[in-house]
Amino acid sequence: MRIEPDRVRARYDDFNNFRRGLLALKHAHIHSYHAFGPTNLVDVDELMPVRFSPVRGFAIFAGFIGLVMFWVMCITTSDIYSLVVGGKPPISNVPFVIPAYEGTILSAAVIGFAVALVIAAIGFHQPPADYDPHFSEDSYGVEVLCRLGERTHIMDLLRNTGAVEVHEV
Amino acid sequence: MVKKLANKKFEDIDNQILRSFSFPSFFYIMLIALCNLLVLGGLIGFGVQWALGMGTNGLNIPVGWAMHIANYVFWIAVAMSGTFISAMLFLFRTDWRSVINRVAETMTIFGIAVAGLFPIIHLGRNWVFFWVLPYPNWRHLWPNFKSPLVWDVLAIITYFTISVLIFYLGLLPDIAAIRDKVPKGWRKSAYKLLSLGWTGRYEQWREYTRAYLVLAVLGMPIAMSVHSVVAFDFSMSLLPGWHSTFYAPYFVAGAINSGLATIVSLLIPLRKTLHLEKIFLPRYFQQMAMLMVLMGWILGYYYGEESFMDWYSGNIFIRQFSVYRGMGSGYYSSIFWITIVCVVFVPMTFLFKKLRTNLRYLFVAAIFVNLGMWLERYMLVITPLTHGYLPTQWGIYVPHAPESLITGMAIGMFLGLFLIFIKIFPSVAVNDVKKLAQEHLEVQHEDRTGQG
Numbered sequence: 001m002r003i004e005p006d007r008v009r010a011r012y013d014d015f016n017n018f019r020r021g022l023l024a025l026k027h028a029h030i031h032s033y034h035a036f037g038p039t040n041l042v043d044v045d046e047l048m049p050v051r052f053s054p055v056r057g058f059a060i061f062a063g064f065i066g067l068v069m070f071w072v073m074c075i076t077t078s079d080i081y082s083l084v085v086g087g088k089p090p091i092s093n094v095p096f097v098i099p100a101y102e103g104t105i106l107s108a109a110v111i112g113f114a115v116a117l118v119i120a121a122i123g124f125h126q127p128p129a130d131y132d133p134h135f136s137e138d139s140y141g142v143e144v145l146c147r148l149g150e151r152t153h154i155m156d157l158l159r160n161t162g163a164v165e166v167h168e169v
Numbered sequence: 170m171v172k173k174l175a176n177k178k179f180e181d182i183d184n185q186i187l188r189s190f191s192f193p194s195f196f197y198i199m200l201i202a203l204c205n206l207l208v209l210g211g212l213i214g215f216g217v218q219w220a221l222g223m224g225t226n227g228l229n230i231p232v233g234w235a236m237h238i239a240n241y242v243f244w245i246a247v248a249m250s251g252t253f254i255s256a257m258l259f260l261f262r263t264d265w266r267s268v269i270n271r272v273a274e275t276m277t278i279f280g281i282a283v284a285g286l287f288p289i290i291h292l293g294r295n296w297v298f299f300w301v302l303p304y305p306n307w308r309h310l311w312p313n314f315k316s317p318l319v320w321d322v323l324a325i326i327t328y329f330t331i332s333v334l335i336f337y338l339g340l341l342p343d344i345a346a347i348r349d350k351v352p353k354g355w356r357k358s359a360y361k362l363l364s365l366g367w368t369g370r371y372e373q374w375r376e377y378t379r380a381y382l383v384l385a386v387l388g389m390p391i392a393m394s395v396h397s398v399v400a401f402d403f404s405m406s407l408l409p410g411w412h413s414t415f416y417a418p419y420f421v422a423g424a425i426n427s428g429l430a431t432i433v434s435l436l437i438p439l440r441k442t443l444h445l446e447k448i449f450l451p452r453y454f455q456q457m458a459m460l461m462v463l464m465g466w467i468l469g470y471y472y473g474e475e476s477f478m479d480w481y482s483g484n485i486f487i488r489q490f491s492v493y494r495g496m497g498s499g500y501y502s503s504i505f506w507i508t509i510v511c512v513v514f515v516p517m518t519f520l521f522k523k524l525r526t527n528l529r530y531l532f533v534a535a536i537f538v539n540l541g542m543w544l545e546r547y548m549l550v551i552t553p554l555t556h557g558y559l560p561t562q563w564g565i566y567v568p569h570a571p572e573s574l575i576t577g578m579a580i581g582m583f584l585g586l587f588l589i590f591i592k593i594f595p596s597v598a599v600n601d602v603k604k605l606a607q608e609h610l611e612v613q614h615e616d617r618t619g620q621g
Contacts, residue, residue, distance in 0.1 A: 077312070106330060106331075109330065112383040120377070138178065
């Protein structure tokens with residue numbers, strides 16, 4: 001039988017204390033924790049275990065694909081429907097810069113957004129049952145996955161950094 | 170100012186912004202009724218145009234493009250500037266962006282929705298509007314990708330998509346905050362669905378930040394391109410008054426100006442009616458007023474440059490057109506000068522601190538700037554068509570009732586959609602304002618402890 005690790009959750013009503021809590025976890029070499037907050041948590045980036053996000057890479061790749069696709073679409077279209085406009089040859093690349101430019105940006109934006117949703121695991125699902133609504137309102141939170149025998153130590157550590165509430169989940 | 174925001178608790182911010190969700194006031198209901206009336210009038214106008222044809226609009230040779238196209242350009246400009254201003258302020262890390270970004274982005278969405286109607290209304294045979302889309306069909310019709318009109322469709326679709334993504338992404342944490350605040354019922358279920366399960370986890374904020382950055386970086390060039398492409402609709406033709414190389418930046422500058430004026434004229438009543446005085450600080454309006462001064466100067470330069478280039482070109486037709494447009498004998502010269510006064514001289518009054526700090530004055534002046542911007546589009550679209558190369562191409566256009574009613578419908582639709590929006594979603598980015606308050610608190614803390 002697989003034993004779920006214990007989870008400890010701390011709630012902070014002050015951002016500085018919340019940051020201190022994360023710093024304490026980092027210094028204690030604890031790497032399995034999550035942070036929650038009602039404001040953007042970009043300021044605690046360096047205190048989090050995983051900071052990498054592939055969104056920009058996917059967006060650049062999708063932009064390149066969009067560029068090629070839209071350019072090819074223009075050329076193919078002009079090849080099939082060879083309409084001569086203003087004396088220009090049917091396949092004249094200069095005017096195709098604009099559809100290709102739009103296609104690049106459109107593809108990059110849509111794929112970038114979709115990848116962000118998938119990676120952040122935001123979908124059409126509900127928040128988990130143990131979700132604390134304070135984290136969208138007025139409090140910051142830290143949730144730590146504890147190994148055997150670590151729980152009391154972690155709870156003390158979080159309390160000492162100014163958590164207003166520490167409890168098991 | 171720092172003190173004001175820093176002393177606000179997150180809960181106070183929530184309560185203050187979400188106060189707009191309360192039962193609508195009598196004034197709000199009256200405004201909605203007025204908007205409905207305008208939309209109804211526009212529908213009647215559209216019905217007349219549908220039944221009797223485009224001739225009822227005063228459209229005839231030589232003027233084939235008139236008020237519908239002027240309206241289209243005006244609303245696209247309003248739409249363009251919303252996401253552009255929001256993205257620009259985001260990339261420059263401007264703190265007051267968090268206060269105006271929601272209104273700016275909302276303005277974009279509704280601006281495009283309104284603008285998108287005009288080409289369809291203008292088509293004449295509106296019921297076959299889908300012929301412009303690239304889809305396999307037995308008539309062998311296919312978009313010509315060398316045409317500025319097709320570029321326009323592509324640019325607007327792209328811009329609309331990006332604007333919706335930026336708008337929705339920014340709204341996600343706020344929808345989650347409302348979801349957690351409203352009592353159980355259909356509203357909670359709706360917000361639950363729209364919040365996509367947002368819990369405020371670091372991983373969500375991380376992806377949110379990266380995606381927002383990507384969208385803001387992409388939003389700036391696409392906003393520039395969308396109005397540049399609208400400018401190409403005119404400047405790619407050979408008509409005196411339209412055929413010009415500087416139309417694209419000229420249109421973009423005009424769009425930013427009308428966008429700023431629209432934001433100011435939406436925010437000032439919003440601040441008053443929703444009692445958001447502690448969030449919409451006078452300093453922000455002053456900064457927007459100074460931006461309008463800058464845009465007024467840029468546009469003044471373009472008006473001057475346009476006339477100078479008309480003279481410098483040495484082309485007799487273009488010189489003659491310039492005289493016709495701006496000098497006393499021209500049928501439309503009064504519009505030219507009213508535009509100059511509203512767009513260039515009215516913003517110059519903001520250089521006086523007493524005037525730019527007076528919000529009532531700022532509101533009225535912003536309306537005049539927008540009036541000027543609308544007249545500019547009217548002048549740009551119509552005047553060259555009334556005065557082509559040959560006297561046989563000359564004519565006069567006077568607006569008729571159907572198109573005037575449809576113009577009113579656009580205003581009613583835009584305002585009505587905005588009024589409905591502020592009753593359903595927060596009109597200010599709650600999470601950004603909280604972040605601003607938190608940063609101000611940190612500044613205070615550092616000042617007190619002598620750090621930083």
